[in-house]
Amino acid sequence: MAECHPVGFQWVMEAKARGAKVFHIDPRFTRTSALADRYLPIRAGTDIVLLGALINHVLTNGLDFREYVLAYTNASTIISEDFRDTEDLDGLFSGYDAEGRKYDPSSWAYEGAEEEAAAGQRREQLEGGALHAEAAGPHEYGSGGPAMLATPSTDPTLNHPRCVYQILKRHFARYTPEMVAEACGIEPEAFAELAEAITANSGRERTTAWVYSVGWTQHSVGAQYIRAGAILQLLLGNIGRPGGGILALRGHASIQGSSDIPTLFNILPGYLPMPHAHRHEDLDGYLAAAGADTGFWGRKRSYMVSLLKSWWGDAATADNDFRFDHLPRLTGDHGHYTTVLGQIDGTVKGYFVVGENPAVGSSSGRLQRLGLANLDWLVVRDLRLVETATFWKDSPELETGEMRTEDIGTEVFFMPAASHVEKEGTFTNTQRLLQWREKAIDPPGEARSDLWFYYHLGKRIRRRLTDDDIDLPLRELTWDYPEHGEHAEPSAEAVLREINGTGPDGRALSAYTELEPDGSTRCGCWIYCGVYADEVNQAARRKSRHEQGRIAPEWGWAWPANRRVLYNRASADPEGRPWSERKKLVWWDEEKGEWTGLDVPDFEKDKPPHYLPPDEARAEDAISGSTPFIMQADGKGWLYAPAGMADGPLPTHYEPHESPVPNPLYGRRANPCRKVYDRPEVPYNPAGSSRFPYVLTTYRLTEHHTAGGMSRSLPYLAELQPELFCEVSPRLAEELGLVNGGWATIVTTRAAIEARVLVTGRIRPLRLDGRRIEQVGLPYHWGWSGGVATGDVTNDLMPVVLDPNVYIQEGKAATCDVRPGRRPRGPALLELMEEYRRG
């Protein structure tokens, strides 16, 4: 966190100064470790073992926050008797289809789910879940849960052998401190200190927070890492409470916004799923299969219809399903890496790359460049000539002779972009806070905002339309925003207002609860509804922190409904009283008959704690007054996910796809559902291969930003970290003859790159099962162009292995070999690669 979010880290330092104990768990000793109270080195790719052992510690010793767990989680819920755990099937859950490498999740369901009245529909929803999994479906439920029973059968004594609590206990029983030592390389004493600290620091009076970044997500089991964290935090009662949570530190200014209003293939704004050709033939069918009907997700028709209305305006009517058919349909995975393979195969002809640099920023850079070289046309929008724009004249493949400039048929347009101070608009930060940026100056020369580009491109495209049916969605598209200035810049505020939504009277809406399913309201992204409440750009609010309290509700605007702590109903006990004075946040005011507190309550304001939903209740009405997780079908925090995860209802440790050791827990080595490709362009290092004996992990440095497009060319940053380097332990350096400050060549089946050597005791060899495992660390900020700080491309080394839930690549744990000295040049490099691929 000190490395990549230094300014956010001030709050950790502040907490530390007030007595908080800070643990840092990381494969290498970083700037965060330096300031932590305790640093725990861990083998990359084994966090589930550690988290699982903590969960086991809590369960075995009965250290969970029982009142919280009973009331707010699904611990007591009884699971179908068809369910089989990894304990029973040596690392697999029930429902695995070995041929399709995927699960049928129906046996994971709550007991009684299959007997429910609308059994047919339920079945369909489950199948939908499976299909969604093929299209990175679980990600679609980013703000809601998948369908499940609102009121399942439970055992409040937690003794039922099939209740979630007991299933959890059994599942995590083999996650012991000894296993942590064996798999992660963490000493039992260090584990004990951590376990003691987090349990002692949780409960009524205290809360513990977990903070993670892509060190948890970029794995072939990435989504389950987060699940493991969530389970632990739910057991300890640390969700929805001040000082608690599992906090994702996201890496880009508006990466949260880019998920909320997604430029992602599988979702529409507000985490509504993109329709699937085989499941969603019309709006009703779509809504039936698009997640739960109970909880606030139950209002999905209002969200979807309002979105369709905001896109197709008056043309969208109840008679034509609000132009639901204008939406293109998915048929499977259309994600980033599949798209690149489509480029190589020639199906993808034209590519827009906007403020991104896949030629050096995505896994397997060579694959990316092969794709780029096979396009008909490519549009790159950026501040400077990034490698993705110039690959045709300076890609490493030209040097090896694999490509020739004259042979590359790709037509390239480089369109200069406006910087963040040359346009206005909102970023959504890592805490879901929208902040409006005022424009300071006009962009230079022909640089334009991306808003300008897409708006004017759209206008030009619309001028080229025919009466053909396929052009109808474009003809009917609402595409008319006020323009201003000499460049006819479209009004970002008008776009934000459209995102916020308007009512029948044309006035801006104030809350997503005002959205209607009948087409009378429009809203571009339901979770952002309220950002333009009262016709005021709420994201532009800048009331000084000195003039408001700690929550600072009048600085920007957080979705949803300006709530700063999600699910904060959980900060009060089932009766609505704060768990403790020390940790109070929102509570039920009996006199006024409403929820109140320091934050905006994430609950219906007037729903009393004792509210019990009537049978057949739908949407939020089906959520009781004592369950805080209002987006979930049952209002509960899911210790066990009966649906929605592609690779199992519980987190399970699997080794990374490329790992030097077998799975110490199960016969099943790697995630059975992980996404791998059987293509020559996508080679993998054989598991356990002595050719690739070292663990390779990648990361960022404070001084640079991602693939370096915004940092490498800036002299003030480049001089701070001018060259790519690899971090190796003194032991490994000695063994291999690596000299501090000298050169090393790092090899995988994808690439061989060279880096300067930084020998450091901050990288510790780990002793696992009597064997010493060496880890090699590589920051990934460099590329071949950009002036002052150039270097080989770390991402060229990385494999294309994807998490089956969200299709994120396994960038944090792979295997490699290391050789002293610089890499060969030209065709000799290909020979070296060939040698390694042969094994």
Add this chain to the structure above:
Amino acid sequence: MVPEAEFRSYYGQPVIKAPVWHVPHMPLYLYLGGLSGGASLMSAAARLAGHDRLGLTARVTAAAGATLGAGFLVAELGRPERFLNMLRIFKPTSPMSVGSWILAAHSGLSALATASAVASAAPASAVAARLPRRVAAALPAVGDAAAVATALTGPLMATYTAVLVADTAVPAWHEAHRELPFLFAGSALASAGAMGMLATPRAQAGPARVAAAAGAAVELAAGAVIERRLGLVGEPYREGKSGRLMRAARALTTGGGLLATVAGRSRALTALSGLALTAGALCTRFGVLEAGRASAADPKYTVVPQRQRLESGDRASTPAPARSWP
């Protein structure tokens, strides 16, 4: 020898910055300043003692040394066009400021002295003829007065540079602040003496030979004390490139000084002695600069003495007088 010192540092990097002054500008300036200072003193003494021929050599040498030295000084500046800023202010705490004023006075006086001497020595020359009669008449007296005045500025010219280098954080220089003025003074005398010997008929160069030999002796003595007294900090005067230069300087100065005592006997001996002393003086200046660089480059010279001070409870403090510099 000094035992190897244990000390800690930041990656072996220097604690202080090495002098940025360039070679050959800086050592040449030191040499020329000394030469000019010694020569002006010689010219004044010659005037008073009636050694006109030697006096003329000395005056010309003093003026040329000062002028050339000033040239190197200006060339050494990062912004030579701003050399006049040296006279922007008078700062007693800055040996370079004091030196600049001394240099200004000294070079002016020595130029005047030389101009008058040249004019008087060639009365038929066009220069003198063009001057108003009254001025021409006053010229010798003014020149003589200027020459005598350089008896004051000259020694300061020769020695202020020692204070200049000593008044730094460079251990080899600062710690040698007692000896360096004598080293430079001796070297200045030797240089001026050498020049007097070389450019004056042997018969009239007697005092120059004496000054040269005596200067050489002072220089050698000061050098010996530096090496003995400074211990670890004096290491750069003994070792490495600077050590080699200092050893060469010692050999040349010893040889030149001994020869000076017998140089009156032949032209060849005079030339040998004069050149050896000049070379020795140059080596001294180059050696001192190199020693300063080496001293700054190795953190041990900075850290070890300071650490020893702390451990012996003799922590540095600033005495009151230094706090109230004007």
Add this chain to the structure above:
Amino acid sequence: MGNKRRMTRERGIFRWPVLRQLRGEDPRSDAARSARTDALRPRVEQADKVARSVCPYCAVGCGQLVYAKEGRVTQIEGDPDSPISRGRLCPKGSASKQLVNHPDRQTTVLYRRPHGTEWERLDLDTAMDMIADRVVRTRRETWQQEEDGKVVRRTLGIASLGGATLDNEENYLMKKLYTALGAIQVENQARI
């Protein structure tokens, strides 16, 4: 400064520090001051615009104050009012003036024709028209009405990859336009 008025009155030779020194000013402070030094002020005071902005690097969302003068950014620093950052910035945030003003920034459209070996200049308007032409053409050529008997109404011929420094408004127009075009391979750093 007590003697500031006097100093500003002084002109020519009277500003010569030696003379000021003789009049009793300290040669190590007041007497040494130049006229430029006396006139020094922080340049942010000359800004004709101060925009309240947000750092473009990571997702912490630190507040930035962007000072501009005559259409050029003269300083970017933390916004002390921000409850998130309290006016502080990391090295990247601190370097964002250089990000904006860097001479290496490409500010004109460049075009590489198929199999070309060098960049060519293209004016913005022409480039926009050419891109629109290509989108329309590729969309038609690669249009899929059905796949395996199911209506899909899409094109797999056009794809997009966006960075996560895009504004919400920009992402929104992108998704809206692409969806209307039937382009589904629309991706973002958020998955990477």
Add this chain to the structure above:
Amino acid sequence: MAERVGFFTDTSICIGCKACEVACKEWNDVPDDGFVFRATSYDNTGGLGASTWRHVAFIEQRVPAPGDGGPGGPSGAGELPADSVGPGVETGADGERPGAVTGEPVDRWLMASDVCKHCTHAACLDVCPTGALFRTEFDTVVVQADVCNGCGYCVPACPYGVIGRREDDGRAFKCTMCYDRLRGGLEPACAKACPTDSIQFGPLDELLERAERRVTDLHGQGRTEARLYGADPTDGVGGDGAFFLLMDDPEVYGLPPDPVVTTRDLPAMWGWAAGAALSMAGIMTAAFLRGRR
């Protein structure tokens, strides 16, 4: 004269982000200092100089187990002083360059942002012949770029090795404590940017008090190796306007353990020079007396 202001750099909370280095450069228009991979932990700028006015040092250490001993500092921090291992701090007569590898896991990573000390008795200012360096109304020490003629004297005069001459420009540069900002009532750019408040700016007296409290707190937490550096007004430079809380001996950070302002000895130096000058005159007189014979 306004109240004396200064920096208190608390290295115990420095996260080594180098925001100070960049913020300084952005405000003061300091050019880059070269692009060199130095293989000295995460430090690639090396040290303070004409084009680096804030510099973050990185020192990787292993804390020896109690009883291992280790070089105790003068503050009597015998318990925890870190042994210097790995390619971090060098121990030894030769101060060996990076490249040598000794291998124990590092569990302490010291980071410290260094800056001009704005000494009470500033050698650079004392020796500057042009008055380019002067003491401001805030009791800070600043170079006037419009006056400096690049004589270079301040460079070796500084006991901390702070100021440098930019060879392509010819003038000397160093931290001004953002003199222009101070005149407008703004705090220096580095202190403003510092994410963890490791760099604190304010009236020197207040900072000194705060620093004393911080040391007491740290000692209370068992971190007895914490000590102040440059905070003592009776030291060899009369105390620093920018002082530090360090977690090890100063020389480990590249700082002199017991700095002295060189001009302290200047009166003596002039005395010796006068002696030498008189000797010269005497010798010359003698030479003529003797030469006449």
